Amino acid sequence: MTFDISKIARRNILGLEPYRCARDDFKVGLLLDANENTHGPSAALSAREESLELNRYPDPHQIELKQKICDFRNSEAATKGAIVPVPLVEGVEKKLTPENLCLGVGSDESIDALLRCFCQPGKERLLVCPPTYGMYGICAQVNDVELVKIPLKLDDFQIDKEMILSSVLNDPSIKLIYLTSPGNPTAAQIDLTLFVQLLEELEQNTWHGLVIADEAYVDFSPIGSSLAPFVNKFPRLVVLQTLSKSFGLAGIRLGITYSTPEVSLLLNSMKYPYNISNLTSDVALRATTPEALAKMRETCSTIVEQRGILLKNLLELKGIGKNRGGLDANFLLIEVLNKEGNPDNEVANNVYNYLATKRNVVVRFRGKELGCTGCLRVTVGTEKENETLVEEFREALKRYN
Ligand SMILES: Cc1ncc(COP(=O)(O)O)c(C=O)c1O
Incomplete structure (x- = not known):
């Protein structure tokens, strides 16, 4: 079935005009347009921090960082021995580009943003597969979104694909499915063939929702396990990653959401414009050099x-x-x-x-x-x-x- 974002996203979000910041208009010159303090920071800074112009607002778009993240994930998808199912590899029509990405204050921000973008409070629902990461439930409660629980199979902590399918196909109020792979606290990756089957079956049906693969721990699984490069193939797929685990940078708070350009546009429109600080992007750029x-x-x-x-x-x-x-x-x-x-x-x-x-x-x-x-x-x-x-x-x- 063709993917129609207007049937998935909340109406108020679909009509959102992104905040236009001063730097979107002019980037150079005597910049007295954003009410920043041009006298400079009040704190004593290191030379490195000085170079970051911390008295200025950060770049809301972060294209350079997004490109480096895409290059890395595209390269790993192409790695010989990448373990995603073979038919999927053949189906990679388009590589990831910055239009597929939205950056957040850790993936916790992304978890909340997706809920706010797609679930109408008090009406629509979120499917989770316990045992799972606690923040899905917390964000759901904050946003007045009810949880539907389809437990993992408790012998191997794999998803119950048939139960998930029958739940969402019988209940159009379910808008999002949050799957954690590898899981927390299960430490078990969801079998990629099963995951792809779920996506394929959902693509063939009339369900208007998204499947979110939270891949916070994916780099501890074999290289090539990530589903991120496949968001252009499966428009209902959204992938979350973070620099908090494998990159050892939980303190900088950087999360990455991969989705179709359409979904990504909505997420970028609704985020706080300056959510990624200069300090965060400076470290993240250094973490995405080939050596790092x-x-x-x-x-x-x-x-x-x-x-x-x-x-x-x-x-x-x-x-x-x-x-x-x-x-x-x-x-x-x-x-x-x-x-x-x-x-x-x-x-x-x-x-x-x-x-x-x-x-x-x-x-x-x-x-x-x-x-x-x-x-x-x-x-x-x-x-x-x-x-x-x-x-x-x-x-x-x-x-x-
Ligand atoms: C499955 C899962 N998703 C997301 C997160 C949050 O990551 P971040 O530090 O990027 O907010 C965690 C943190 O423990 C996690 O276990």
Whole structure:
């Protein structure tokens, strides 16, 4: 079915004229048009910060940064051995361009923006697949958008494609499907063939909505796993990524939304014009040089290697059950057992609290999430941090087991 954005986006957003900032009109000259302070910053700045002209508003469009991000993702899609299903590779008609991108203050901003763009408060709904990232529910509640929950299959944390399809096809008020791949807290990538089948089946139907693939952790999966290069092939697909994880830049707050130029235009029209600060774009530009990208890949490989070692060492401890989640992200979802050998929330919570309050080692209790009874989510750290973690776990487990 042809993609008709006017049937998907909210009417008030479709008619939005983007805010036109002073710099859209004139870029050079004696710039006294934006009520900036031309005396300069009041804080003492480093030479680098001085060079960023922090007394000026940032560039609302960030084309240079967007281009560098596109070049990187296009290059990875073309990598030999990219693991997206083969028919999809043949279907790449157009490479990503800056028109496919909207940048945000982390992907948390993008999650909220999509809701505001597409879901009418009090009327339309959002589909999520628990256990999943908590911000979808929080943004939905803030925007008065009801959640429809179709749990992941709890044996392998894969999506229930048939249930998702029947839900959205029977309920036109569902406008967005949020899928996390790799998942949080599941650490499991959604099988790409299944994902593509879902997209293909939705393209053939009359559903007026979008599927959002939140790929915050995708760089810890094999290279070529990202669906971002396919937003031009599947107009109902939106992909979210972030510099917070693989790039090690959670502090700069930079999230990326990939979508068709039509969707992207709406998202760019509604965002706050200056959401990406000069400081953020300066660091992000340095993070997308070929050298920095090579370093990012190298760090991801190290984390993946460490993930294997950490898992092996944790599984050898008495009181640890199995790895409940997948092996596609920079964390593990580990079962903590009681004396009877069953995953147990009380024991897991005790271990978690003891580690945090007595041993200064902080992991995350996830036992209350669907299908995660007795589970702790453990981020893979450096080699030394992981060794400390295992030793502390060993001692903590002895106390409660
Ligand atoms: C699945 C998922 N999406 C998005 C985010 C938020 O990322 P950002 O730092 O870009 O806002 C997180 C953070 O933990 C996450 O786990």
